[in-house]
Amino acid sequence: MKRTSGVEGLSPAAMARCSLVLLELRASVQVEATRMEAKVRVTVVLGLAGQRFSPAPFDADAPLLELQAAIRAELRIPVAAQRLILENRVLESEGQLLGPALGVPQGGEVEVTCIRTNMPPEIQRAADCSLLLAAARGCQAQLSQALEDGAQASGLGGGPDCEEASLGERQAPTPLMMALALGEKGGPGAAGAAGAACAALLRAAGAAEPDMEPRATSLGQAFTVGCLADVVRLLARCVDPNTVLRRGEGLEATSGGSALHACCALQRTTPGALEVAQLLCKLRADLDSTDAEGDTPLAHARYFQSREMYSLLEAHGAKVAGPFYRFRRSGFEP
Structure with missing residues (x-):
């Protein structure tokens, strides 16, 4: 007869295996309990102002960006404009876990100073362009997000009254x-x-009331001098967005075309051209309008190698049509 342990039917070897499984299970439970207890409680001090706030505790293995998102929500400081300082050391957020970055990998309490700085120019410009595009689309959600990301309600480069703007x-x-x-x-x-609705949001964000009195008397004149602000002022006055333009009125590579054709040519050199094209689309400009040779605005976007403009017009249903691309492959391949 085989000998059995205290548990009927289990051999000593089986009992040993069960014990090992129980030990491993107990260890994993302890690890999980330790992980759940590894919370980081942060007190954020706002620079010289001394304003303090304490967000909800974070997991120690959460990204440091979670803390920055909480700061953005509470203090309205864009992530790109935050400089976090811990004991005279500037924290780098990219790829960092919160606990180790703050010196408390197992959890604990820590105080961090947040200083608001100017955003890097390329990030600031991207945010400003996003805001301008959202306003042209009439998209409140995108407009609010751009403002949260640090876009200037005053406009590109700080707006028309900013001396540092181009x-x-x-x-x-x-x-x-x-x-x-x-x-x-x-x-x-x-x-x-x-x-x-977008106008109300922008006013609430501190946007100054713009001068809506056009200096130019026609879209052609406004495009000739490259003043896209006047183009928008004239559109607000109900000027036809499909007005025919002539050579020199913002157009290139053709002797006649529409405002959309002009935006395609100007987008390489003129701030706001992409966003004005978006406004024209919202105002039902003819996406199938042709230039003097019969080519559409999307053909011009391809010719001038403007991928952003191409994507925008294509998203509104524009097509490449006309004689230029009937037998040619110049420009980029969509």
Whole structure:
């Protein structure tokens, strides 16, 4: 007869295996309990102002970006404009876990100073362009997100009154101009309502009331001098977005075309051209309009190798048509 242990039917070897499994299970439970207890409690001090707040505790293995997101939500400081300092050491957030970065990998309490800085120029410009595009689209969600990301409600480069802005940035439309034009020209429908709602958001964010009195007397004149702010002012005055332009009125590589053709040519050199094209699309500009040779705006976007413009127009249903690309392959391949 075989000998058995205290548990009927189990051999000593089986009992040993069960004991090992129980030990491993107990160890894993302890590890999980330790992980759950590894919370980091952070007190954030806002620079010289001394304002303090304590977000909800974080997991020690959470990304440091979670802390920065909490700071953005509470203090309205864009992530790109935050400089976090711990004991005279500037923290680098990219790829960092919160606990180890703050010196408490097993959890604990820590105090961090947050200083608001200027965003890097390329990030600031990207945020400003996103805001301008959102206003042209009449998209409140994208507009709010751009403002949270640090976009300037005043406009590209700080707006038309900023001495540090380039000539092109000073002549570009402001986001509030875009919203007002969409609200006026969009009429009583959804587009007009979206423009009005975006205008309200921008005013709440501190956008100054723009001068909506055009200097130019026609779209052609505004495009000739490269003043896209005047293009938007004229559109707000219900000028036809399909007005025919002539050579020199923003157009290149053709003797005649539409405002969309001009935006395709200007997008390489003129701030705001992409966003004005978006506004034209919202105002029902003819995407199938042709230049003097019969080519569409999307053909021009391809010819001038403007991928952003190409994507924008294509998303609205534009097509490459006309004689130029019937037998040619110049420009980029979509």
